[in-house]
Amino acid sequence: EAQVTQNPRYLITVTGKKLTVTCSQNMNHEYMSWYRQDPGLGLRQIYYSMNVEVTDKGDVPEGYKVSRKEKRNFPLILESPSPNQTSLYFCASSFRGRAEETQYFGPGTRLLVL
Amino acid sequence: AQKVTQAQTEISVVEKEDVTLDCVYETRDTTYYLFWYKQPPSGELVFLIRRNSFDEQNEISGRYSWNFQKSTSSFNFTITASQVVDSAVYFCALRERSGGYQKVTFGTGTKLQVIP
Numbered sequence: 652e653a654q655v656t657q658n659p660r661y662l663i664t665v666t667g668k669k670l671t672v673t674c675s676q677n678m679n680h681e682y683m684s685w686y687r688q689d690p691g692l693g694l695r696q697i698y699y700s701m702n703v704e705v706t707d708k709g710d711v712p713e714g715y716k717v718s719r720k721e722k723r724n725f726p727l728i729l730e731s732p733s734p735n736q737t738s739l740y741f742c743a744s745s746f747r748g749r750a751e752e753t754q755y756f757g758p759g760t761r762l763l764v765l
Numbered sequence: 766a767q768k769v770t771q772a773q774t775e776i777s778v779v780e781k782e783d784v785t786l787d788c789v790y791e792t793r794d795t796t797y798y799l800f801w802y803k804q805p806p807s808g809e810l811v812f813l814i815r816r817n818s819f820d821e822q823n824e825i826s827g828r829y830s831w832n833f834q835k836s837t838s839s840f841n842f843t844i845t846a847s848q849v850v851d852s853a854v855y856f857c858a859l860r861e862r863s864g865g866y867q868k869v870t871f872g873t874g875t876k877l878q879v880i881p
Binding site: 699741753 | 771810815869872873
């Protein structure tokens with residue numbers, strides 16, 4: 652089954668404690684992306700990756716890091732989480748250059764930073 | 766810069782009423798794609814439709830229909846005979862050709878509540 656998986660699905664943490672949210676896709680997609688969703692703001696892009704070892708900033712990259720060492724994985728790293736990073740996070744993937752295709756979204760990760 | 770505006774923050778309708786969700790976009794590209802997603806209370810994002818900028822035909826899928834008008838930069842979504850299961854947040858999104866389609870810009874969403 653074609654899918655994007657995210658782990659964990661729910662996470663409560665404290666300010667400053669490093670965390671990683673994993674994202675994995677099994678569709679051999681080149682393009683992967685992270686979004687955060689906040690009330691009244693819709694989904695905003697954090698980082699995206701065109702392929703292995705190629706990443707770039709989206710609209711709201713501050714406080715986040717990503718890496719793309721393998722095609723299927725695109726982890727989101729919060730080195731020192733703060734309460735303003737409390738949000739719902741989505742990972743997405745698609746074939747590069749095929750904009751007519753929809754992005755496939757993961758199920759979301761709800762993060763609460765105390 | 767690309768922009769998507771969903772001016773309706775929340776809409777409430779009584780079951781079986783028709784409802785239209787508005788989406789207005791801004792782009793300098795001549796080639797782009799528009800999408801609608803549904804986010805039910807469970808939180809996942811469900812793809813509903815995509816439309817490319819060269820295809821202005823309206824589309825109907827069951828109780829759902831979409832009206833794409835380039836002249837007004839709008840891509841509106843109508844639900845006919847709404848049902849309680851239609852209660853969700855609906856997002857309109859835009860993907861441009863420039864920059865290799867890297868970025869998808871989402872509207873802020875419209876929360877639809879269908880009252881039984």
